[in-house]
Amino acid sequence: MDFEPWWLISVPVLFALGWIAARVDIRQMLSETRALPDSYFKGLNFILNEEPDRAIDAFVEVAKLDPETTELHFALGSLFRRRGEMERAIRVHLSLLARADLPVAEREHAQHEIAQDYLKAGMLDRAELAFQQVMDTRFAVPAVRALIRIYESEHDWPRAIEAVKRLRALIDEPVPQLVHYQCEQVQAALAAKPPNIAEANAAxxxxxxxxxxxxxxxxxxxxxxxxxxxxxxxxxLSNNAESERTYLESVLAIAPEYGGLIADDLIKSYRSVGREADGLAVLKKHYLRHPTLDTFNVVFREMRAQQGHDVAWEFARDALRAQPSLLGLDRLLEIELAAGDRSSLTQITSDADLSLLRSLIHKHTQRLDRYACNVCGFEARHFYWQCPGCNSWETYQPLRLEEVK
Known part of the structure; x- marks a missing residue:
C-alpha cells in the first residue's frame, strides 16, 4: 500500500474537529448547569446530608421556578404520599393535570398518581372515579387491582366480582379471594329477611x-x-338434616383444623334427629386426632349431659394433661357453674369456692380467648375469613391465642 502525502494534512484536520466538538459539549454542559436553580443543588446537598425534609422544600422551590419539570413533580408527589402528606400530594398532581400542554402519556401518569393519592387519603369515591379514567391506558392492571381493594373495603361484592373478571381478561392470574367474594354473597342472601335461597344457591x-x-x-x-x-x-334452612350433617362432617375431612368451628352445629344436627350419642362419638374421635379448644368444649359439655359428670371429668383430665390449657379449665368451670350441681363437685373442689376460682382464672384467660391474624396480628373474639385489620383473606387460624404454637 503506497503512502499518500495528503494523509499528513488529514491528521491535524481531524484533531481540530475533535477539539471543536469537545469545546461545544463543555459549553453546552456549563450552560445547562448555570440554568439549574440553586435550590436544585441545595436539595441534592440536603439528601446527601440525610435531611429529607429540607431537601423536599428545596425541590418544591425548583418546581415553582421551573413548571416544566414534570418528572420532579411526579417524584415530589410520590414523596408526599409516602410521608402521608396527602393534601400536598394531591395538589402537586392536580397542578400537572391542569396543564393544557401536558403530553397524553404524562397526563395518564398524573391521573393514576392522583387516584392513588385519593385511595390513600380514604376518599374512595374520588379514587374509584380516578381509577376508572385510566382503565384504557397502560395503568389498567394496577387500576383494576385498586378497584378490587376499594370494593372489598365497601363490601360491594358484586362489583368486586366484576372487577376480578375484568382483571382476568387483562392477565392470566388466579384470584383466590374470588371464592370468598361469592361466599360473602351467600351469607348476605342467607341474612336477608326472608332468606333468598335461590340467590344463595346460585352464589x-x-x-x-x-x-x-x-x-x-x-x-x-x-x-x-x-x-x-x-x-x-x-x-x-331446607330442613334437610341428613345433608346438613354430610356437609358438616365433610369439613372434618377437608380441613380438620376447622372442626372446632362446626362442632356445635354438628352436635345440634345429630340431636335434631335423636342421634346425639352418634354425634358425640364423631366429635370425640375427631378431637383425639385433631385437638382444639373449641372441639374440647363441645365434647366435654355433651359428655357431661349424656354420660354424666364422672365420665366427662375423666375425659377432661386426660385431655388437659395432654393439652394443658387455662382456657380449657375456664370453660370446664363455666359449664359446671351453669349446671348448678354443686353436690357432685365436692370431690373436685373440696371446700374451695368454685365461683371465686373461676373468676380468678377467667380474668387471666380473657386475653388468650381470641383469634389473631397471621399478617397484621389483629386480635378478635370471633373468627373471620377476612381480617378486619388488614383485609387479608384466610389469615386467621381456627385456634385461640393460647393454642397457637
Missing part, C-alpha cells in the same frame, strides 16, 4: 366453580371448608 355454585378453577396451592382447604359450611347452612 354457592359460582363459589364452587371459582374454587375448581384454582389449581395447585391456590386451591386452599379453608375456602373449600367455608363452602361446605354454607352448604350445611342452606340444608338446615
Amino acid at each position: 354457592l355454585d359460582a363459589a364452587d366453580n371459582a374454587a375448581a378453577a384454582l389449581h395447585g396451592q391456590e386451591r386452599g382447604q379453608p375456602s373449600q371448608a367455608r363452602i361446605a359450611m354454607l352448604r350445611a347452612a342452606l340444608a338446615k
Whole structure:
C-alpha cells in the first residue's frame, strides 16, 4: 500500500474537529448547569446530608421556578404520599393535570398518581372515579387491582366480582379471594329477611366453580371448608338434616383444623334427629386426632349431659394433661357453674369456692380467648375469613391465642 502525502494534512484536520466538538459539549454542559436553580443543588446537598425534609422544600422551590419539570413533580408527589402528606400530594398532581400542554402519556401518569393519592387519603369515591379514567391506558392492571381493594373495603361484592373478571381478561392470574367474594354473597342472601335461597344457591355454585378453577396451592382447604359450611347452612334452612350433617362432617375431612368451628352445629344436627350419642362419638374421635379448644368444649359439655359428670371429668383430665390449657379449665368451670350441681363437685373442689376460682382464672384467660391474624396480628373474639385489620383473606387460624404454637 503506497503512502499518500495528503494523509499528513488529514491528521491535524481531524484533531481540530475533535477539539471543536469537545469545546461545544463543555459549553453546552456549563450552560445547562448555570440554568439549574440553586435550590436544585441545595436539595441534592440536603439528601446527601440525610435531611429529607429540607431537601423536599428545596425541590418544591425548583418546581415553582421551573413548571416544566414534570418528572420532579411526579417524584415530589410520590414523596408526599409516602410521608402521608396527602393534601400536598394531591395538589402537586392536580397542578400537572391542569396543564393544557401536558403530553397524553404524562397526563395518564398524573391521573393514576392522583387516584392513588385519593385511595390513600380514604376518599374512595374520588379514587374509584380516578381509577376508572385510566382503565384504557397502560395503568389498567394496577387500576383494576385498586378497584378490587376499594370494593372489598365497601363490601360491594358484586362489583368486586366484576372487577376480578375484568382483571382476568387483562392477565392470566388466579384470584383466590374470588371464592370468598361469592361466599360473602351467600351469607348476605342467607341474612336477608326472608332468606333468598335461590340467590344463595346460585352464589354457592359460582363459589364452587371459582374454587375448581384454582389449581395447585391456590386451591386452599379453608375456602373449600367455608363452602361446605354454607352448604350445611342452606340444608338446615331446607330442613334437610341428613345433608346438613354430610356437609358438616365433610369439613372434618377437608380441613380438620376447622372442626372446632362446626362442632356445635354438628352436635345440634345429630340431636335434631335423636342421634346425639352418634354425634358425640364423631366429635370425640375427631378431637383425639385433631385437638382444639373449641372441639374440647363441645365434647366435654355433651359428655357431661349424656354420660354424666364422672365420665366427662375423666375425659377432661386426660385431655388437659395432654393439652394443658387455662382456657380449657375456664370453660370446664363455666359449664359446671351453669349446671348448678354443686353436690357432685365436692370431690373436685373440696371446700374451695368454685365461683371465686373461676373468676380468678377467667380474668387471666380473657386475653388468650381470641383469634389473631397471621399478617397484621389483629386480635378478635370471633373468627373471620377476612381480617378486619388488614383485609387479608384466610389469615386467621381456627385456634385461640393460647393454642397457637
